[in-house]
Amino acid sequence: MFEVTTDWYLTLSAILFSIGFFGMMIRKNALIMFMCIELMLNAVNLTFISASKHFGQIDGQIAVFFVLVVAAAEVVVGLAIIVSIFRKQSSASVDVLNVSRG
Amino acid sequence: MVDLILFFIPSALIIIGALIVVFAKNPVHNAMGLVMTLVSIAIIYITLNATFVAMVQMLVYAGAVMTLFLFVIMMIGVDKKEQSSESIKGQTFLVSGVFLILISILGYVAISSEFKWDLWFEAVEFAVEGTPQLIAGTLFTAWIFPFEIISILLIVATAAAIALAYDSKRKKNDV
Amino acid sequence: MILPRKSKYYVAAFALLGTLFSLAPLVIQWANYTSPIYAFENSFVVDKFSIILKGLFILITYLTFLLSINFIESDKYYQGEYYYLLLSSLLGALIVSSSRDLLTIFIGIELASTPMFLLSGWKKGDRKSNEGAIKFFLLGVLSASLILYGFSLLYGLSGKLVFSEISSHLLSASLANSPVVLLSAILVISGIGFKISVVPFHSWAPDTYEGAPLPVTAYLSVSSKATGFVALIILLTKVFAGSGSSWGIILVIISGLTMTLGNLVALQQNNPVRLLAYSSISQAGFILAPIAISGITGDYQDGIFASVTYLIIYAFMNLGAFLSVHLFSNYAGSTNFYEWGGVARKSPLAGVLTTVFFFSLAGIPPLGGWFAKFVVFRSLLGSANSIGIALGVVGAINAVIALVYYARISKVIWMDEPKSINEEKIFQFENPLKVVGVFTVLITFVSGIFPGIFSYLGEVSSIFFGN
Numbered sequence: 001m002f003e004v005t006t007d008w009y010l011t012l013s014a015i016l017f018s019i020g021f022f023g024m025m026i027r028k029n030a031l032i033m034f035m036c037i038e039l040m041l042n043a044v045n046l047t048f049i050s051a052s053k054h055f056g057q058i059d060g061q062i063a064v065f066f067v068l069v070v071a072a073a074e075v076v077v078g079l080a081i082i083v084s085i086f087r088k089q090s091s092a093s094v095d096v097l098n099v100s101r102g
Numbered sequence: 103m104v105d106l107i108l109f110f111i112p113s114a115l116i117i118i119g120a121l122i123v124v125f126a127k128n129p130v131h132n133a134m135g136l137v138m139t140l141v142s143i144a145i146i147y148i149t150l151n152a153t154f155v156a157m158v159q160m161l162v163y164a165g166a167v168m169t170l171f172l173f174v175i176m177m178i179g180v181d182k183k184e185q186s187s188e189s190i191k192g193q194t195f196l197v198s199g200v201f202l203i204l205i206s207i208l209g210y211v212a213i214s215s216e217f218k219w220d221l222w223f224e225a226v227e228f229a230v231e232g233t234p235q236l237i238a239g240t241l242f243t244a245w246i247f248p249f250e251i252i253s254i255l256l257i258v259a260t261a262a263a264i265a266l267a268y269d270s271k272r273k274k275n276d277v
Numbered sequence: 278m279i280l281p282r283k284s285k286y287y288v289a290a291f292a293l294l295g296t297l298f299s300l301a302p303l304v305i306q307w308a309n310y311t312s313p314i315y316a317f318e319n320s321f322v323v324d325k326f327s328i329i330l331k332g333l334f335i336l337i338t339y340l341t342f343l344l345s346i347n348f349i350e351s352d353k354y355y356q357g358e359y360y361y362l363l364l365s366s367l368l369g370a371l372i373v374s375s376s377r378d379l380l381t382i383f384i385g386i387e388l389a390s391t392p393m394f395l396l397s398g399w400k401k402g403d404r405k406s407n408e409g410a411i412k413f414f415l416l417g418v419l420s421a422s423l424i425l426y427g428f429s430l431l432y433g434l435s436g437k438l439v440f441s442e443i444s445s446h447l448l449s450a451s452l453a454n455s456p457v458v459l460l461s462a463i464l465v466i467s468g469i470g471f472k473i474s475v476v477p478f479h480s481w482a483p484d485t486y487e488g489a490p491l492p493v494t495a496y497l498s499v500s501s502k503a504t505g506f507v508a509l510i511i512l513l514t515k516v517f518a519g520s521g522s523s524w525g526i527i528l529v530i531i532s533g534l535t536m537t538l539g540n541l542v543a544l545q546q547n548n549p550v551r552l553l554a555y556s557s558i559s560q561a562g563f564i565l566a567p568i569a570i571s572g573i574t575g576d577y578q579d580g581i582f583a584s585v586t587y588l589i590i591y592a593f594m595n596l597g598a599f600l601s602v603h604l605f606s607n608y609a610g611s612t613n614f615y616e617w618g619g620v621a622r623k624s625p626l627a628g629v630l631t632t633v634f635f636f637s638l639a640g641i642p643p644l645g646g647w648f649a650k651f652v653v654f655r656s657l658l659g660s661a662n663s664i665g666i667a668l669g670v671v672g673a674i675n676a677v678i679a680l681v682y683y684a685r686i687s688k689v690i691w692m693d694e695p696k697s698i699n700e701e702k703i704f705q706f707e708n709p710l711k712v713v714g715v716f717t718v719l720i721t722f723v724s725g726i727f728p729g730i731f732s733y734l735g736e737v738s739s740i741f742f743g744n
Contacts (some may be wrong), residue, residue, distance in 0.1 A: 004109045009150070010135055010433065016120055016139075017178045017426055018204050023124035024419060024562065025197040030242050031175065033415050035123050035136050038167075040422040042143055045159075047429035052230070053150045055436035058240050061155050061232045065241065066380050067425060068155075069252050070387050074418050077391055079174045080263035081398050083415055085407045086178050095258035133347045247317040251372060255388050259363045262395040265358040 009050035017043035033093075034078050041071045108149045115142035129175045140164045152232040165211060289346050296367070303332050307664035318400040319439050320378035326585075326741035327375035329734070330507055333589055336477045337500045338363060340596050340716065343709040344603070345492040356370045359399065362392035363496065370504040376379045378439040378514065379428045382508060386424070390417050390472065393497060398490035407490025420471035427464030430457055430479070431516065440515040453519030462517045462524045466531075467514075472505030473539050475565060476535040479558050486554040494550060495599035498557045499592045501584040506564055506588055513568065514741075529668055532569050536675040537564030544682050549602045549614045552682060556638065557595060558676060562651075564614050566672060567656040570665040576634025579736040583656035590649040590724050594637040601631035604706060611666055614686055618693030627706055630714045632687045637721045639683040640676050645724035648731070650676060704736065 020039030027033050045064045052060025104203055122135025140163045147156035209265070241249055292305055341363065369389030376382040392415055398410025407411035432438060434457060435446040447453050470478040486494045517524060539559030546552040564587050571580025604627050609617050621628025637644035648674075657669035726730065 001635065004105045008109060009146070012116065012146075015205070016116060019117070019120040019124060021420075022201045023120075023195065025201075027124070029413055030415060031129055031171070031178070032123070032132050033134055034418070035171070037415070037422055038136060038163075039120050039123060039139065039416045039427065042140065042163075044422060044425040044429045045141060045155075046146065047426070047433055049147055049150050049155065050613050051429070051433035051436065052152070052232075053409075054433070055616060056230050057436055058230055058232065058236055059239045059436075059438050060432060061152050061237060062240055062244060062245050063380055063429075063438065064152070064155050065158070065237065066245075066248060066252060069235065070255065070384065070421070072162055072167060073255050073387075073391065074421070076259040076263045077394055077415055079170055080267045081394065081407070082112055082174060083177065083267045084398060084590075086413060093130070186470050245380065247321060248384050251368075251381075251384050251388060252367060254368065255384065255391060258362060258388070258392055258395075262358060262362055262392065266395055266398060 006054040008048050010047060013043040013050070017045065026083035030082055034082075036073075038071065040077075041067060077087075105149075106147070110208060112142040112145040112149075114145070115139070129178075130172070133171050136171070137164055138166050139170070151230060154232050154234045154237050288357050288360055289342065293342050293477045296335055296342060296364070300332065300335055303328055303335070307393055315377075316383075320376065320381050322375050322377050324375075324741060325737045329505075329737060330585075331371050333476065333592060334367055334374070334500060335501065337496070337503070337592055337596065338367045339493050340713050341496045341500070343713045344495060344596075344600060345490075348490060348492055348603070348708050356669050359396070362396050366390070366392040366396075366496075366500070370500060371508075373508050373511075374506050376511070377441070379431065379443075380438055382511065383421075383425065383428060384701060386469075386472070386504065386508055387421060390421075390501065393457065393493070393501055395486050396493045397497065399490050399493065400488070403488065405484070405488035406490075406638065407488070409481075409485035412532060413485040413703040415480070415587075416471050416481045418548040420468040422468075423464050423471075424468030427461040427468065430461040430464070434458065434461075444516050444518060447516075448519050454523060458520055458592040461522050462513075462520060462528065465512055465517075466509070466524060466527060469509045470531065473502050473509065473561050473565075474558050475531050475561050476538050476558070477531070477541070479535070479682070481553045482555040482558060486549065487550050491603050494554075495596055498553065498599070499595050502561060503556065503588055503592060506561075506584065510568060510581055510584065513572065514581065517627070518577065521572035521575055521577075525569055526570030526664075528565060528572060529664055532562045532565040533668055533671045535559060535565065536672060537562075540675050540678045540682075546682075547615055548614045548688070549606065550612070552614070552686075553598055553602060556679065556682070559679065560591055560595070560638070562675075563653055563672060564591065565742070566668055567653055569669065570657055570660045570662065573664060574660045576660070578660070578738050579656050581741065582734050583652045585738065586652045586734055587649040589731075590603075590637075590721070593724075594634050594644075594646055597630065597634035597714060597721065598638060598711050600710060600717070601627060601634055604710065605631070605660045614689055615693075617686075617690050617692070621690040624706060626711075628690055628716075630718055631690060633718055633721060635687055637685040637725070639680045641680075643722075643725045645721040648725050648728040651728075652731075 017040050019035045020043060023039070024033055027036065032084035045067055048060040048063045048067070052058065052064075119135045119139030123132050123139065126132045126135060140159060143206075144156040144159040144164070147159060149225065152252075306323060307325070310328070313322050315322050342360070345359065345363075366389050366505055369385050369387070369392075371384035373389060376385050394414040395409060396412050398406055400406035431443055434452060435443045435450075435453075437443045437446055438542055447458060447604060466552060467478060471481070474482040486498065489497065506586065513521075513524065536559050539555045539557075543552050543555035543559065546555060564584050567580040567583035567587075569580075571577045604624075605614070605617050605620050606612055608623065611617070611621055621631065633644060637646035640646045640650040654669055657665045657672065660666075
């Protein structure tokens with residue numbers, strides 16, 4: 001009766017995705033928000049891999065490969081922006097940056 | 103039995119790591135939580151026959167990406183206090199409520215039998231092992247076009263990141 | 278960074294020429310067109326729809342380059358990288374318009390938006406620019422992960438990555454209205470919603486638009502938005518076509534909210550860039566409306582036709598509007614347009630151009646914006662569906678509200694008493710900018726007076742939907 005099925009993996013990835021989304025909403029620090037996005041991307045990868053196993057196909061793993069590379073590129077871009085902000089005002093919080101509103 | 107252990111221990115670690123990422127106050131702890139999650143996900147990948155992807159996950163994510171993160175954290179400094187003021191009143195409360203609803207829907211989906219993936223589609227009996235040969239074979243035949251584009255994306259990221267983070271004050275004549 | 282200052286000029290010239298010449302293959306493809314050509318195992322297609330959109334993207338980028346030349350030559354910017362990044366973004370947009378599988382379209386969207394994250398922070402050391410960049414970046418990556426989660430659910434449902442196989446699988450397994458497909462559609466819509474800045478997902482747009490260098494803002498509000506819309510149209514009609522009644526309702530609500538909220542906030546703005554940001558949010562609502570209704574009625578051809586027509590006309594008149602904002606804020610040295618009193622008298626040409634663009638955005642005949650609005654309303658009211666008619670009424674009210682703030686700018690620049698006019702100060706209107714102005718004005722007039730040229734789009738969209 002207790003057999004690890006695809007559902008379990010999909011549920012795990014859904015939980016991971018929701019935790020990442022939750023963190024994205026409540027945190028203000030740009031770095032930590034970014035880490036939460038990494039959690040969400042990993043949830044995506046987990047879904048792809050478990051579906052790939054389910055269907056006995058390789059395409060899902062190829063998709064993960066692409067997501068990984070895109071995520072790595074985004075990390076480079078994001079950290080460059082954060083560093084260039086830090087140069088100016090030595091803080092990486094999104095809320096502190098609110099010069100303009102409305 | 104081994105199946106169960108190999109599923110539950112990594113997934114417990116994944117969720118604990120994710121919670122550390124969300125709730126820890128010190129950025130270094132957040133980063134360590136993220137490493138924990140990423141490594142446990144790599145273990146899950148191995149149980150799902152995706153050995154090559156698991157290796158890449160370890161090397162690229164847990165290795166390179168996390169090093170970058172830690173590098174930036176060290177550069178910015180860990181002692182910066184995060185502002186806890188809410189931009190919308192009761193934002194945290196609201197988000198927590200939405201989150202609880204989401205989780206309970208997920209729980210319902212996971213328990214109720216109509217939504218069982220395995221009922222919709224039969225799991226395939228023969229397993230595909232994600233070896234480097236197989237992945238490379240597929241990647242360089244069917245998916246060669248996205249592969250080429252993604253190389254451009256990487257060049258864009260690298261070149262522009264250098265341009266953006268480059269300190270123009272240091273070499274004024276060169277700019 | 279490497280070339281000496283003087284030769285930076287060649288980079289711009291090379292980029293301009295290259296962009297112009299890249300139109301040539303499109304013309305040849307158009308002339309020799311017989312039937313859609315598929316490549317890379319059905320994941321890439323060349324049909325008339327994609328050729329038209331590619332032409333649009335290339336023209337927008339060309340005009341953005343012209344806008345940028347003088348702007349970017351002021352000392353603060355890296356020029357070589359600037360043009361390279363814009364060209365990469367263009368490549369991403371081109372890929373999106375002919376992609377037919379989940380991976381290619383995702384990488385196209387990312388390639389189109391990643392350079393924009395960097396370009397919006399291109400004013401180094403400017404606090405607003407940095408703030409805009411980080412907001413844009415975080416929400417952009419969030420939207421990417423939402424889109425991806427939707428994609429991974431689709432893959433989980435069908436085991437396929439190519440659109441045609443996914444949709445046929447969803448239909449044959451009668452899953453088109455299952456909750457998981459709906460969840461995946463919602464994720465994709467909200468992810469792309471960030472890119473096209475529709476209302477619940479618009480919060481980054483005004484800050485980013487204000488902070489970014491002005492040509493980048495113009496590009497963001499036109500090309501990035503168009504890329505998002507193209508991706509949305511392709512995904513909704515190629516993958517989620519079977520569950521139209523579900524996403525149709527969601528999009529109708531989003532579209533109505535977007536028009537109304539964007540307009541109401543735009544009324545209170547005094548910064549012209551923020552005003553254009555909110556006005557472009559509300560225009561996005563108009564572009565979205567026909568697709569939304571087509572989901573409910575199932576008449577995708579008409580929806581695609583109306584949306585794409587609006588998108589094309591909007592692209593040129595909005596570029597023109599940014600051009601005039603650039604001219605006047607440069608001259609008046611103020612980012613509050615109430616202080617622009619009488620500046621149009623200083624340069625009547627710029628004044629006339631501005632009036633044309635803003636009246637066209639408001640939808641006054643015989644300018645292009647009128648025809649765009651007409652097509653949208655025809656599609657909404659012609660649906661003979663109570664929801665469509667309700668959305669049409671909301672749109673009509675909003676068109677009237679929008680007239681107030683569009684006309685206000687024209688009134689200020691022509692009729693108000695001069696405040697900041699300095700007789701000695703020369704009104705700068707460089708030649709490249711004149712080209713942009715004349716070109717966009719021409720398109721605005723032609724599309725308004727001879728709307729017949731758009732009729733071929735109807736045929737094109739039917740071919741697009743048919744294959």
